[in-house]
Amino acid sequence: MTIQLKAKQVSMRFKERVLFHIPSLTIGPNEAVYLKGDNGVGKTTLLKILAGLLKPTSGEVLPRNQTVLARLFSGAGRKDVIYLHQSPYLFDGSVYQNVAYGIKHKSLEAHDKRAEVISALRLVGLETLADEHVSVLSGGEKQRVAMARAWVLKPSILLMDEPSASLDQESIIRLVHMAEDLLDHGSSIVITSHQTNALTKLCRKQWWIKDCTLIESPLLQIIDKKQTNQESNYVASNSD
Numbered sequence: 001m002t003i004q005l006k007a008k009q010v011s012m013r014f015k016e017r018v019l020f021h022i023p024s025l026t027i028g029p030n031e032a033v034y035l036k037g038d039n040g041v042g043k044t045t046l047l048k049i050l051a052g053l054l055k056p057t058s059g060e061v062l063p064r065n066q067t068v069l070a071r072l073f074s075g076a077g078r079k080d081v082i083y084l085h086q087s088p089y090l091f092d093g094s095v096y097q098n099v100a101y102g103i104k105h106k107s108l109e110a111h112d113k114r115a116e117v118i119s120a121l122r123l124v125g126l127e128t129l130a131d132e133h134v135s136v137l138s139g140g141e142k143q144r145v146a147m148a149r150a151w152v153l154k155p156s157i158l159l160m161d162e163p164s165a166s167l168d169q170e171s172i173i174r175l176v177h178m179a180e181d182l183l184d185h186g187s188s189i190v191i192t193s194h195q196t197n198a199l200t201k202l203c204r205k206q207w208w209i210k211d212c213t214l215i216e217s218p219l220l221q222i223i224d225k226k227q228t229n230q231e232s233n234y235v236a237s238n239s240d
């Protein structure tokens, strides 16, 4: 399923401090956005607002959050929009159980659920650790379990908060494959990161939180411009 989220006149304030005011913002369907900004500008706060986990001080995000009753049955937050936490929470259980938890209530045959979980674990390279308790995992492995758990849910929008912070190159590439798979199926992704890498290179749009607002720009043009400059430099240096 694909959806579009629209934020209108969204402001966030903590006591007297205005974190940001964003007049208008749209995400999806099928977009990849790189959200950047210095420490403390409000990236995590914005993602939580988009996921429906945090209410902005003013303004709204459409479609509106589910009713309290609907949330009781489907968990907290906006349905179909998943926020992948900066330091993910895993519950007391095995790697397999943590990933399977996401699709516990899905109307799938047991063997199909199992196949989904195994596919997710293969994608993140953790199939050999399926039966391990999550407490023995490294920080990067926990991050990959959380990503696998998000992937099996096939969210319309996946908001990834610094997913690559504790990952090595190989693990980042695994996340790239997962993110590409979601994009191929029409989902949208937002990625925050303090460094550009293979994951952020998937993004075609940039949101930059700066001076208490959000500046949007197409990333393709920035990349193309750089490449064009490099190409013209190359042509210039070879035509001397």
Ligand SMILES: Nc1ncnc2c1ncn2[C@@H]1O[C@H](COP(=O)(O)OP(=O)(O)OP(=O)(O)O)[C@@H](O)[C@H]1O
Binding pocket: 014, 019, 037, 038, 039, 040, 041, 042, 043, 044, 045, 046
């Ligand atoms: N519940 C809260 N009460 C008061 N202040 C808060 C609350 N939540 C966040 N803040 C403040 O809002 C600011 C933005 O926090 P946020 O976590 O969104 O930043 P960030 O851009 O994600 O930073 P980082 O790059 O370090 O992850 C911080 O200064 C933080 O202390």
Ligand SMILES: [Mg+2]
Binding pocket: 043, 044, 045, 086, 161
């Ligand atoms: Mg943050």
